Structures are given as C-alpha cells and as structure tokens.
Amino acid sequence: MKEQDLNSLVNQAAELIVNAQKIIVFTGAGVSTESGIPDFRSPGGIWERFDPRDFTYQKFLTDSEGRKKMWRLHREGLMTDAKPNPAHYAIAELDKLGKLDCVITQNVDYLHQKAGIPDAKVFELHGNNKWIKCLSCGRRYDFDHIRVRLNAGEESPDCEVCRGILKPEIVFFGEPLPVEALHEASQRSRSSDLFIVIGSTLVVYPAAYMPMYAISSGAKLIIVNLSSTPMDQDAAVLIRARAGEAMPLIVQQVKERVGR
Ligand code: ZN
Numbered sequence: 001m002k003e004q005d006l007n008s009l010v011n012q013a014a015e016l017i018v019n020a021q022k023i024i025v026f027t028g029a030g031v032s033t034e035s036g037i038p039d040f041r042s043p044g045g046i047w048e049r050f051d052p053r054d055f056t057y058q059k060f061l062t063d064s065e066g067r068k069k070m071w072r073l074h075r076e077g078l079m080t081d082a083k084p085n086p087a088h089y090a091i092a093e094l095d096k097l098g099k100l101d102c103v104i105t106q107n108v109d110y111l112h113q114k115a116g117i118p119d120a121k122v123f124e125l126h127g128n129n130k131w132i133k134c135l136s137c138g139r140r141y142d143f144d145h146i147r148v149r150l151n152a153g154e155e156s157p158d159c160e161v162c163r164g165i166l167k168p169e170i171v172f173f174g175e176p177l178p179v180e181a182l183h184e185a186s187q188r189s190r191s192s193d194l195f196i197v198i199g200s201t202l203v204v205y206p207a208a209y210m211p212m213y214a215i216s217s218g219a220k221l222i223i224v225n226l227s228s229t230p231m232d233q234d235a236a237v238l239i240r241a242r243a244g245e246a247m248p249l250i251v252q253q254v255k256e257r258v259g260r
Helices: 003-019 029-035 057-062 064-077 086-096 143-151 179-190 209-216 243-258
Strands: 023-027 102-105 122-124 131-134 140-142 166-168 194-198 220-224 237-239
Touching: 003 194, 003 220, 003 237, 003 243, 023 086, 023 209, 029 086, 029 243, 057 064, 064 143, 086 243, 102 179, 122 179, 131 143, 140 143, 179 209, 194 209, 209 220, 220 243
Parallel strands: 023 102, 023 194, 102 122, 194 220, 220 237
Antiparallel strands: 131 140, 131 166
C-alpha cells in the first residue's frame, strides 16, 4: 500500500474512532503473527507439527494418551511465552483513551491482557492458553504453575485438590464455544456504533457473525487485514496493512485529535 493512501485511510479511521461512542475491536490470528505466533492453519502453524484429529474434546476426556499429547502440544506449540506487539499495545492505548468498549478475539494467546486490557473487557471466543481448569472441582490454575510440573516430568498433570482431569481453557475441536463469552460478544456487537476488525479473514464461525451483527444494527465497520475478507464491501474504511503497522498510526492520529 502506498504511503499517501495509507495515511489517508489512517486519518479516516481515526476520525471514525473519535466520533464513535461504543467501539468494539475484533481480532484474529493476524494480530498474533507479529508476536511470532504462526496462524494455526498456515504453513509452519501448529497443525503441520501436530495432527488436529488428536485434539478433539472427546479424545481428551476419554483417552489418557490423548491428554499426554495435548499437554505436549500446549507446552511446545502454543507459544505461551509470546509477548504483545505494537498492535496489542495500540489497542490497549484505545482503552486508556476511553475509546474501547471491549475486545472480541479469536486468539487464545492472552496477549491483549498482557498488553494491559482488563480481563473483563476481553471476550475470548476460542478460550485461552493461560488458564487451566479442573473438570471435576472447577479449580483454576495459571499455566505457569502447571508448566513447572510438566518440566519436572509429569506427562498429564491432574488437579492438586481432587485429582480430577485438568483442561486448558482453550476450546477444543468438538467442544461447544464458551456460552457466556459468545452471548456477551453478540450483545455488545449489536449495540456498538463502530466495529474494528483487525487481522481476521472472517471465515471462522460463529466468530465471523459478530461484525455482521454490528453492521446490521447500524455500526460502521473498519477492517485492517493483509488479505481480503467476505465483508470488505461493507467496510467504511478498508486498510490492507499489517496490524502492527496500521494500528499505532491510527491511535497516534486519535490522540492528536483528542489532544492527548
Ligand atoms: Zn479438582
């Protein structure tokens, strides 16, 4: 994208943000790639190294070998040490400016929270790799705590209270999406007046319904993504650039307009 074109689109996006009251940011894999996390589905992604058929919810519940494989994937494949990148920080900056209702994300890497957005403002449609929950008693563990046990040689750690099965809060294949997060994300999308899609090609459902709910309720749409999406023609501003390039420019323009 030519620099002058990018600048003009950045200005248009900033103008929409300044004038909006209820802004939702929706993020997909394109926001995480700049933190070194390959898209699960892309070349070099997790599904080239692990067989997705091994990671169904059913297999996890019923097969102890399946659980061992899952913990290996969690430890080696999910990049739990990844750091937020300029796109995450720019989105967090919007929150500090009072310009963020919430983030709805397809990513499981917890990087929005690591960049400073409160947990209560992040709706994770596919769960996260940060928290591990006991399926019997409901106790939650930080993955850093479980990692110590994995590093000490445990292949399939169980609950320290009740010996129940521990499961990462990531949504597995064949597992229903988290009902509350999905409900809340849908409601908020319907009542937003500006919906910003960043780094998602909008092909995974039901996540991809969110921008549809938003525009059908009258919200304006901004899309920042490197490739085309099925909703490009609905966008008021369409920016074909990396999230980590475009978002800091947009937020800088917002700050200048609101005098911060
Ligand atoms: Zn337990």
